[in-house]
Amino acid sequence: MPQLPTRPGALAAGLLVLCVSAARAQEAQDFAFAREHVLGTNLRLVVRCGSLVAAEQAEARALAEIARLEALLSRHAESSELRRWQASGGAERELSADLLAVLRASDRWEQASDGAFNPAVQELALLWERAAANGKPPGLKERTELKKRLAPPHWEIAEGSSKARLLSTNALTLDGLAKGYVIDRALEQVLHGAGAEGITGALLEIGGDLAVIGAMESEVAIVDPQHKADNEPPAFRVRVEGRAVATSGDYQRGFRIGERWYSQLFDPAKGKPAEGIRSATAIAPNATDADALATILCVLDAPRGLELVRSFEGCEAALLDAEGTWHQTSGFRALRSDVPPPGAAAADASWSTRFELALEFELVRGSGRGYRRPYVAAWIEDESGAAVRTLCLWIEQRQWLRDLRRWTKLDRARVAAGGAPLVDAISRATRAPGKYELLWDGKDDQGNPLPGGRYHLCLEVVREHGSYQILRKCFDTSAEPFELDLGSNDEVGSAIARYRARGAAR
Numbered sequence: 030m031p032q033l034p035t036r037p038g039a040l041a042a043g044l045l046v047l048c049v050s051a052a053r054a055q056e057a058q059d060f061a062f063a064r065e066h067v068l069g070t071n072l073r074l075v076v077r078c079g080s081l082v083a084a085e086q087a088e089a090r091a092l093a094e095i096a097r098l099e100a101l102l103s104r105h106a107e108s109s110e111l112r113r114w115q116a117s118g119g120a121e122r123e124l125s126a127d128l129l130a131v132l133r134a135s136d137r138w139e140q141a142s143d144g145a146f147n148p149a150v151q152e153l154a155l156l157w158e159r160a161a162a163n164g165k166p167p168g169l170k171e172r173t174e175l176k177k178r179l180a181p182p183h184w185e186i187a188e189g190s191s192k193a194r195l196l197s198t199n200a201l202t203l204d205g206l207a208k209g210y211v212i213d214r215a216l217e218q219v220l221h222g223a224g225a226e227g228i229t230g231a232l233l234e235i236g237g238d239l240a241v242i243g244a245m246e247s248e249v250a251i252v253d254p255q256h257k258a259d260n261e262p263p264a265f266r267v268r269v270e271g272r273a274v275a276t277s278g279d280y281q282r283g284f285r286i287g288e289r290w291y292s293q294l295f296d297p298a299k300g301k302p303a304e305g306i307r308s309a310t311a312i313a314p315n316a317t318d319a320d321a322l323a324t325i326l327c328v329l330d331a332p333r334g335l336e337l338v339r340s341f342e343g344c345e346a347a348l349l350d351a352e353g354t355w356h357q358t359s360g361f362r363a364l365r366s367d368v369p370p371p372g373a374a375a376a377d378a379s380w381s382t383r384f385e386l387a388l389e390f391e392l393v394r395g396s397g398r399g400y401r402r403p404y405v406a407a408w409i410e411d412e413s414g415a416a417v418r419t420l421c422l423w424i425e426q427r428q429w430l431r432d433l434r435r436w437t438k439l440d441r442a443r444v445a446a447g448g449a450p451l452v453d454a455i456s457r458a459t460r461a462p463g464k465y466e467l468l469w470d471g472k473d474d475q476g477n478p479l480p481g482g483r484y485h486l487c488l489e490v491v492r493e494h495g496s497y498q499i500l501r502k503c504f505d506t507s508a509e510p511f512e513l514d515l516g517s518n519d520e521v522g523s524a525i526a527r528y529r530a531r532g533a534a535r
Contacts, residue, residue, distance in 0.1 A: 512528075
């Protein structure tokens with residue numbers, strides 16, 4: 030079996046943490062951090078260690094490393110090393126070890142994918158960007174002429190040195206794997222940088238791509254692009270330890286020309302946006318390879334893509350094609366934690382087989398400096414005021430969960446009455462300001478159908494340096510379809526609930 034095209038040493042070194050004693054591991058806690066506007070997207074970091082101070086120092090190391098690498102690899106900043114090298118006019122230049130590592134990784138993946146991975150697709154992106162502005166796709170002749178210019182080599186790296194020169198005048202992008210490389214290097218700083226003593230594991234997620242290293246395991250939800258609501262079941266849940274996960278697809282970003290939606294990913298062989306794969310999730314030993322694989326899998330068809338994945342040890346994948354069929358490697362299935370046990374029975378049918386409640390709400394950004402994402406809970410109460418189903422619980426640090434006053438009080442009462450703890454199972458990271466949708470399928474937290482009748486819909490929001498807000502409205506599931514306005518406040522711009530026929534307007 031061939032070796033992976035690139036294998037940064039960062040994650041391999043992380044395995045040393047497994048030697049931590051059992052007593053020390055018991056003392057460790059998980060500290061979570063969230064940041065916005067990191068590499069143009071959102072960041073989530075979880076650090077396992079013995080103190081908040083050590084975790085905060087680890088976060089600072091990660092952010093510093095990300096900023097350092099962004100200054101080298103960004104194609105947006107004119108001052109970046111990549112942009113300055115591209116403006117060098119083909120002269121041989123001394124390059125940093127990081128830029129050279131990403132260039133070599135790009136070469137290896139371009140060769141391994143038979144050209145499906147190609148940094149010169151930036152030229153295609155520019156061509157189609159102009160076409161979208163004109164409202165008309167580029168013609169066959171224009172695409173054919175451009176395709177001829179995309180062939181490698183794009184650069185030449187001097188053997189045994191740190192010098193390289195450009196061989197192409199094409200616009201180039203390293204976005205297909207640079208984010209993964211940044212994740213790998215930032216995690217290396219978290220686990221092995223100066224002051225990392227006592228840190229036993231970490232998870233870093235940037236823009237949906239993540240890696241887990243050290244003595245930590247995470248369950249990762251793979252989004253189903255066929256679903257719209259934020260709390261609808263994911264397509265899969267997979268257990269990840271010492272590996273990385275990256276997802277790409279046409280449902281995340283793209284553009285429209287006329288009535289047609291196009292992917293932001295491009296097929297170099299056809300000179301046009303990739304089609305045929307709606308979503309691709311890749312699992313690999315490190316984030317660099319997972320990032321590259323996820324990009325490639327959106328370009329190749331499903332059989333060729335899975336064949337490529339199977340040729341590399343430690344890699345797995347799941348693909349959703351344009352017809353709505355999922356394709357998975359056997360190793361991906363083995364990592365799944367969402368498969369029901371043999372003989373598990375489905376819940377009995379109820380009113381929920383015909384209707385659902387959809388809550389659409391908008392989190393607004395508060396004024397002032399130092400904005401922090403809010404903690405949010407949304408849930409259903411029965412007529413007596415007991416919580417019967419939590420629709421979302423978006424938090425970071427467990428010690429501040431109590432600030433969601435009503436949800437915490439009701440959850441404590443539920444556990445005191447013999448209910449199972451829910452926080453670890455249902456909590457997710459906080460969200461940035463924006464619009465969200467949640468669905469209630471008429472079932473309780475254990476998946477049992479509830480009888481029709483009167484219920485209360487609750488939305489509770491609290492934010493550091495912000496305010497505490499709660500919205501609560503009564504509704505009746507025995508009624509015909511209706512719309513319920515919960516109102517607005519300083520944290521919630523709008524909140525509308527729609528009781529509707531199941532699957533309507535989705």
